Amino acid sequence: MRDDSVIIKTLGLKKYYKGESIKALDDVNLEIKRGEVVVIIGPSGSGKSTYLRSLNLLELPTDGAIIFNGVDVADKNVDINIHRQKMGMVFQHFNLFPHKTVLGNMTLAPMKLLKKTKEEATEKAMTLLKRVGLEDRADSYPSQLSGGQKQRIAIVRALCMEPDVMLFDEPTSALDPEMVGEVLELMKQLADEGMTMVVVTHEMGFAREVADRVIFMCDGKIAEEGTPEEIFSNPKNPRTKQFLDSIL
């Protein structure tokens, strides 16, 4: 049975290191619906990054299934490269390509993978750049940009592939405080437009305001999940309470 309203579903997802001595993911089951914004929170080492990176197989799961658009991408016979095109990813450290201009960063994958012409790719990129107010930086190199600008470029670079879902791993953690806002604002806009988003972040304000659902992870497991209201105002699991007390 295929449910089209579900875009990603993980079943019994496990990731072990060093035999079974480190269980970074320990049986994670989660369903993410189209258009949903899921924010994952939790203490350091709880498996948030591992989970996010497993979704597009940057980490290979030890066991379990990852159903994306109806296909188990964890199956070793599936060509993951096709599916990754539909999952945009934004990293803590931006990972822009330093040898390419902003425009070059944004048009590379659409031209090589989607076989767009240079004109088509450039047009799409410029539209997105205008949207984030960085069209005058099209010919700049990444090293000439501020952190906030880099991260916004990284986001629109991913958007150039017209993904079905966007994955964010602590997108504002490497930024100076005064630049956090501009990145969160762009992410909020994306959410408002209906983009499906999975966001690992320590920005509780963002989670409260933008998330449809908040997942609290602990020791490689989902310890609690619910609406922001439920998690932040009325946590049931003592571990959640303890975590929220420690950071707020």
Next chain:
Amino acid sequence: MKEFFQDFKDEFILNFVDGNMWKWLVDGLKNTLIITLFSLIIGVAIGIVVASIRSTFDKNREVYKRRGGWFYYVQWCLNALAQVYLTVIRGTPVVVQLLIAYFIIFASSRNGVAIAVFAFGLNSGAYVAEIFRGGIMSIDNGQFEAGRSLGFNYFQTMIYIVIPQVIKAVLPTLCNEFIVLIKETSVAGYVGIMDLTKAGELIRGRTFSAFMPLIAVALIYLVVVVVLTELVKILERRLRVNER
């Protein structure tokens, strides 16, 4: 004083002008540069292949192992071969390798320059491989991940994203390898090739005067090396400017 200059002049004429022996030095330098250039070209070709094999295996070990099957074993064998090559080449003196190439592998051929290019190329391949591997390793893993997350496969990621950055990073080191190689090829005379060093030796053997030919040879090496070193510095500066 006058005598000194007269002596100098006589010596000069004896060693370089008589019998047009200066031409030997020119021919020798030409051979030295030809051997060096073609050796480096072969070395870079071998080096890129070997470095790619090694880092592909290192980076994809987990994926291939999981997929299983013959592809993993092919990778494993290639990697093992590369390891043996690197160990043998870097563990033995280049002169010995040259002698083996000349007297054993190509015993029936007397094309010294070609054999020298083979030997020095094979030798420099091992060092260039490590230069490239270092270059690949120096690229932040986030670059691989960004490429892969956009949907590029491993080889596309290497070609469009990693290798261009590696080349930029290792270009000055490669040029330095060329400079090192110029000096290393001075042992080519061991198998009767007339490179620059050997040319000086031949003149010395003819005139029984050591000072002039050997100092001339040393000066020529020095000039070539210094000029090239300066060019590499300019290149390095330009590469840095492009980074902006």
